[in-house]
Amino acid sequence: MTRDSRKPLGLDDVFIVDCDVHANEPPEALAPYIDMPWRRSLELLGRGPQRYLDIPGYAPILNLDPPFPDRGLGNRTVTSARQMRDELDELSIDVGILFPDNLLKIAVFPHVDYAAALGRAYNAWLADAWVSREEGLYGAVLAAPQDPKDAAEQIRTYGADDRFVAVYLPVAGLRPLWGDRMYDPIYEAAEEMGLPVMLHSVGIIHPHFPFNLEHVESRIVRHPINHEFALMANLFTMIANGVPVRYPNLEIVFTEGGVSWVPFVMWRMDKEYAEIPTGAPFLERPPSEYIKEMYYCTQPIEEPERARDLVTMIDLFDGRDKVIFASDWPHHDFDHPRKVLNMPFDAQLKRNIMGETARRLFKLPVPVPVA
Amino acid sequence: MARIRVGPADEIQPGQPAFVTHGDIEIAVFRLDDGFRAYRNRCPHQQGPVCTGPVSGTLVATADTDWRLAWVLEGRVLICPWHSMEFDLDTGRRIRAQSERLRAFPVEVESGQVFVQVGPRSAASAARQRA
Numbered sequence: 213m214t215r216d217s218r219k220p221l222g223l224d225d226v227f228i229v230d231c232d233v234h235a236n237e238p239p240e241a242l243a244p245y246i247d248m249p250w251r252r253s254l255e256l257l258g259r260g261p262q263r264y265l266d267i268p269g270y271a272p273i274l275n276l277d278p279p280f281p282d283r284g285l286g287n288r289t290v291t292s293a294r295q296m297r298d299e300l301d302e303l304s305i306d307v308g309i310l311f312p313d314n315l316l317k318i319a320v321f322p323h324v325d326y327a328a329a330l331g332r333a334y335n336a337w338l339a340d341a342w343v344s345r346e347e348g349l350y351g352a353v354l355a356a357p358q359d360p361k362d363a364a365e366q367i368r369t370y371g372a373d374d375r376f377v378a379v380y381l382p383v384a385g386l387r388p389l390w391g392d393r394m395y396d397p398i399y400e401a402a403e404e405m406g407l408p409v410m411l412h413s414v415g416i417i418h419p420h421f422p423f424n425l426e427h428v429e430s431r432i433v434r435h436p437i438n439h440e441f442a443l444m445a446n447l448f449t450m451i452a453n454g455v456p457v458r459y460p461n462l463e464i465v466f467t468e469g470g471v472s473w474v475p476f477v478m479w480r481m482d483k484e485y486a487e488i489p490t491g492a493p494f495l496e497r498p499p500s501e502y503i504k505e506m507y508y509c510t511q512p513i514e515e516p517e518r519a520r521d522l523v524t525m526i527d528l529f530d531g532r533d534k535v536i537f538a539s540d541w542p543h544h545d546f547d548h549p550r551k552v553l554n555m556p557f558d559a560q561l562k563r564n565i566m567g568e569t570a571r572r573l574f575k576l577p578v579p580v581p582v583a
Numbered sequence: 584m585a586r587i588r589v590g591p592a593d594e595i596q597p598g599q600p601a602f603v604t605h606g607d608i609e610i611a612v613f614r615l616d617d618g619f620r621a622y623r624n625r626c627p628h629q630q631g632p633v634c635t636g637p638v639s640g641t642l643v644a645t646a647d648t649d650w651r652l653a654w655v656l657e658g659r660v661l662i663c664p665w666h667s668m669e670f671d672l673d674t675g676r677r678i679r680a681q682s683e684r685l686r687a688f689p690v691e692v693e694s695g696q697v698f699v700q701v702g703p704r705s706a707a708s709a710a711r712q713r714a
Contacts, residue, residue, distance in 0.1 A: 280654075281639050545666065548629045 221553060221562050223304035227579045228549055229570035231509050232412065232467050232538035233296065233308040235342055236289035237315060237334060238262065239270050245340070246333035250326055254333075264289075265414075271314035274417040277431060288542035289313065293342045293349055299541065300348070303549060306567065307348040307576060308541075309410075310338060311380055311467075315354060316414035320385030324358040331356035331363065335370055343375035350574065352380035352410055355398050357390075364401035371405030377574040378465070383413035383442050387420045391449025399459045408463035408507070408573055413442040421445065443469040444477050447503070451481055454494020456502040463573060465507040471535055472514050475528040478503045504530050507573060509538035510565065511547045513555070520556050532561055536570040584702035592697050595619065597658055598638040605701045610688055612697055613638070613672050615659065620672055621699045622661075623686035627677070631665030633685065638662075641669055641678060661685075 240258025243251050257270050264287040266273045290296045300308050312318075315334055321327040331354045343351040353370045355363035370376040379402045381390055388394070390411060402409050415438045417426050422441045425434045443466045450456070456464065481499035485492055492499065508531065514522055526535055540546045553562055570576070587603050589612050595601045600611035602624065609624040611634030626633035640657035644650050660678065661670045669678040670685055677683040689700040 280642065281637075548631075548665075551629050 221559055223549060223553060226553065226563055227307075227567035227571065228305045228537060229307040229309070229567040229574070229576065230300065230303075230305045230539045230541065230549070231309045231410070231465070231536050231570055232311055232511060233300065233305075233541045234290065234313045234316075234543060235293075235296065235310045235338065236291045236313040237337060238291075239267065239314075242330070242333040242337050245336040247329050250329045250333075253326070265314055265316070267314060271317050272320055273317065273415070274426070276417065276426065287544070290542050293344060293347060296342075296349060297347045303539065303541065305539065305541075305549060306579060307350065307570075309378060309570075309574070310342055310349060310351050311410075311412055312354065316382065316412065317384050317416055318354070319357050319382040319387075320416065320418055321358065327356045328359035328362040331359075332366060335366055339370065339373060339375070343373075345375055345577070349375075350378075350576070351376040352378040353407065354380050354382075355402075355409075357382060357386055357395065357398075360395050360397040364397040367398065367401035367405055367407065371401070371407050377407065377576065379407050379409045381409050381411045383411050383446060384416040384438065385418040385420055385423060386446075389421075389449040390446045391451070391453040391455060393453060396458075399455060399462055403459045403462040406461075406575070408465050410465040410467050411443060411446055412467040413439045413469070415439075440469040440473050444473055447477055447506075448481065451495070451499045451502060452492045454492065456505065457494045457496060463507065465509065465536070465573075467509045467538060468511055468540060469508070470512050470514050471508045471510065471522075471529075471531065472525050474503065474508055474531070475525065478529055500529075504534070507534050507536055507569075509536055510552050511538040511540045512545050513547050513552050515551075522555055523557060523561075526561075533564055533569050535565050536573065537566050584700055586691075587699050587701055589621075589697040589699060592619070592692050592695055595697065600634055601697070602634070603699065608701065609634075610699055610701070611635075612690060612699060613661075615672055619690040619692065619697060620675070621688040621690045622670075622672075622675055623688070625686070626663045626665060626668060627683050627685065628663065628666060628668050631663050633661065633663040633665075633668070633670065636662040636664040638672065 239254040243254035246254055265271050266275055312334055318327055318330055334354045338351045343349055353367050353376050367379055415435055416423055422437055422445055428434050478500035485499050516522055537552055587605050589601050589603050595612060595614045597614050600613045602611050610621050611624050612619050612621045624632050624634040639660050640654050641660045642652055643655050644652050659672045661672050671678055675685040675687045691698045
């Protein structure tokens with residue numbers, strides 16, 4: 213039986229790939245997977261008090277806000293693959309790409325060996341307890357930026373495992389930004405293994421651009437700066453240092469920034485490039501042409517007063533096959549897939565955004581056709 | 584128009600709504616200082632289970648507070664558990680975004696029992712009903 217093409221697409225009519233869901237990894241869960249002497253550290257942290265994504269020495273956040281009653285209800289966690297599969301089923305999501313919770317802040321740690329060990333432990337834990345093609349749960353290899361050579365080894369190790377389909381590049385607290393040449397081993401390995409790199413940020417207060425936000429009294433200011441502005445800053449450096457030129461087969465994905473900033477960055481960089489082409493000597497084409505070839509996750513999807521403006525926005529960067537759905541489940545600002553599916557996109561664009569583009573990008577198995 | 588019995592009025596405590604269903608519509612009945620309010624358990628934002636959220640107050644800073652932060656509407660603010668969107672339980676309207684509101688249903692109390700009236704959307708939303 214085929215569906216009536218005049219009816220709007222429903223959640224069950226489309227293959228849905230969620231490019232950003234979060235697996236909660238308390239320190240005691242990673243302790244068995246981490247090398248000594250860091251196992252002792254995680255065991256200690258596991259026995260100590262823990263707050264939501266706020267564990268000194270493991271998930272440092274420096275929360276300076278006064279609390280108020282009954283906020284923070286979004287402090288949901290998913291602590292097992294079974295729970296994740298069940299909750300994604302509730303949301304009609306077929307496939308989820310896993311990112312960490314606490315280790316979203318891994319780039320902050322000054323201790324290189326500790327950061328690299330945390331990355332290795334997370335990847336091993338994910339491989340052991342979470343990723344499964346049958347369950348539609350796939351991993352993004354955590355690349356600890358502090359030790360690019362070690363991260364490259366991790367990418368080669370787990371890139372050979374078909375349950376890992378991407379590389380996670382942490383953004384929060386990063387120094388230097390992802391355009392720096394020191395990260396070349398990571399890009400080289402990701403390109404070699406055919407894994408897209410996915411930049412993902414998180415809220416944090418730290419004296420690294422653009423996180424020197426300790427003077428800002430409102431989260432409504434910090435949150436978009438932590439996310440969208442951070443992604444923009446990293447994209448600027450990646451373009452200027454020619455990452456997409458030097459690694460032409462590397463796919464680059466931006467996560468948790470929505471899509472509306474993309475035309476601004478494109479046009480702003482083209483303007484700069486016209487005036488200062490020596491500032492980006494690697495480039496063979498204007499910056500916008502590379503930016504149009506990258507991928508952008510929907511969450512947090514913009515909700516303009518005129519919903520059709522979002523269609524216009526995507527067309528401004530020729531993004532009909534570059535925008536991919538993400539929910540950010542189970543975080544406080546997650547988007548239900550219904551919200552994105554019900555945007556005034558045409559049917560093909562809906563199918564592309566909800567899953568088809570991501571299926572091709574991550575080389576996922578072709579799903580059984582839905583009726 | 585269907586009349587749905589919710590239960591004894593004295594069993595509905597402030598901040599702890601009673602839930603009833605009518606077809607595929609889930610309705611929560613809240614007790615406020617001056618009576619009851621009934622709302623559909625679906626957030627107008629992303630259709631989350633809004634009525635399962637906590638009832639609390641909210642922060643404002645207005646000319647009336649000399650532009651200083653003040654905690655107001657304690658016991659009247661329903662917070663959606665999905666995205667923390669706030670609704671005034673008295674009116675069903677979203678706080679600071681008055682055009683959005685919860686779907687309301689008339690409430691009656693008869694012989695100590697609470698009832699909600701479920702009918703066409705237009706009739707139900709036409710006016711806030713107090714009981």
